[in-house]
Amino acid sequence: MKNIKYTLLAFGLLLAASCGKEYDIEAVLPEPALTIELNDVKTGIIKDASPDDEFRVGRKATLKASWNSNTRDNNTVVQWATSNDNITIARPDSYASATTYTNHEMEVTANSVGTTTVTVQVGDNTCSYDVEVLHLADFRPEQDGYRMKFFPLYNHYEYYRAEWDFGDGNTYTWYASLNDTKYTNYNKYYAAKGTYNVALSLYDRNGNLIDRNTKAVTLN
Numbered sequence: 001m002k003n004i005k006y007t008l009l010a011f012g013l014l015l016a017a018s019c020g021k022e023y024d025i026e027a028v029l030p031e032p033a034l035t036i037e038l039n040d041v042k043t044g045i046i047k048d049a050s051p052d053d054e055f056r057v058g059r060k061a062t063l064k065a066s067w068n069s070n071t072r073d074n075n076t077v078v079q080w081a082t083s084n085d086n087i088t089i090a091r092p093d094s095y096a097s098a099t100t101y102t103n104h105e106m107e108v109t110a111n112s113v114g115t116t117t118v119t120v121q122v123g124d125n126t127c128s129y130d131v132e133v134l135h136l137a138d139f140r141p142e143q144d145g146y147r148m149k150f151f152p153l154y155n156h157y158e159y160y161r162a163e164w165d166f167g168d169g170n171t172y173t174w175y176a177s178l179n180d181t182k183y184t185n186y187n188k189y190y191a192a193k194g195t196y197n198v199a200l201s202l203y204d205r206n207g208n209l210i211d212r213n214t215k216a217v218t219l220n
Contacts, residue, residue, distance in 0.1 A: 034067045034122055036129035038108075057110050057136040057211040058158060063089075065120040065127070066103040078104045083117040086110070086133050113211075137162075137200040137213040146193075148219060150186045152200070159202040159210055164188075167196030167217070193219045 038061055055061050065078065080089050090107040108118075110133040119128045138153040150164070157176065164172040166188050174186075190196065199214040 034125045034127040056134045086114040086116040135213040137202045137211040141217045160205040161203040163201045165199040
C-alpha cells in the first residue's frame with residue numbers, strides 16, 4: 001500500500017512540474033529512417049502538363065527519397081532499383097551522395113500497366129515503395145438509351161492517334177490536335193443491347209503504340 005502511495009505522489013509531482021507547458025509527443029518519437037513518395041506527375045507525349053495525380057502509361061513523375069540525419073554518415077550513398085520494367089528510372093546505375101543532403105529525387109517514366117516495387121538504399125537502410133501504373137487509354141462509358149457515351153480519361157495532347165474498336169464490327173480513328181478538344185469524347189449508337197468488348201489504342205506521331213485498353217461495356 002505504501003508503494004502505491006509513493007507512486008501516486010511521484011506522478012502528482014510530475015504533473016505539477018509540467019503545468020503550463022506544452023509537449024509535442026511526435027517530436028520525441030523516432031523519425032522513419034527512410035521514406036519514399038511519388039509526386040509531380042507530368043505528361044510528356046506532346047508537351048508537359050499536370051492533368052491529374054494519376055500515374056499513367058507515358059507519363060513522368062518524381063520519386064523522392066527522404067531520410068533523417070542519423071541515417072547517413074560520411075560514406076553514405078543512394079542507390080535506386082526496380083522490380084520490373086513497368087517503370088524506368090532515369091539513372092538506375094548512378095549513385096548520389098547522401099553525406100550532405102537528407103533527400104534525393106529521381107525521375108521515372110511509366111512504360112506499361114502494373115505494379116512496380118521501387119527500392120532505395122541509403123547507407124545500411126532500405127525502403128520499398130509500390131508504384132501503380134494505370135492505363136493511359138482509359139475511358140468511362142455512360143449509357144443514354146441505345147447510345148453509349150465514351151469519356152476518355154487522358155488528355156488530347158498525350159497521344160497523336162486514337163483508334164476505337166466498338167466491339168460490333170465498327171471502328172473509328174481520330175488524330176489529336178494540340179489545341180482542339182472538340183472530339184475528345186465520342187458517342188456510339190448500338191443496334192442492339194448486349195455486352196461489347198470496346199478497345200481503345202493510342203499511338204504516338206511515329207506510329208508506336210503507347211497503350212491499349214479493352215473494357216467489357218454492357219448496354220442494358
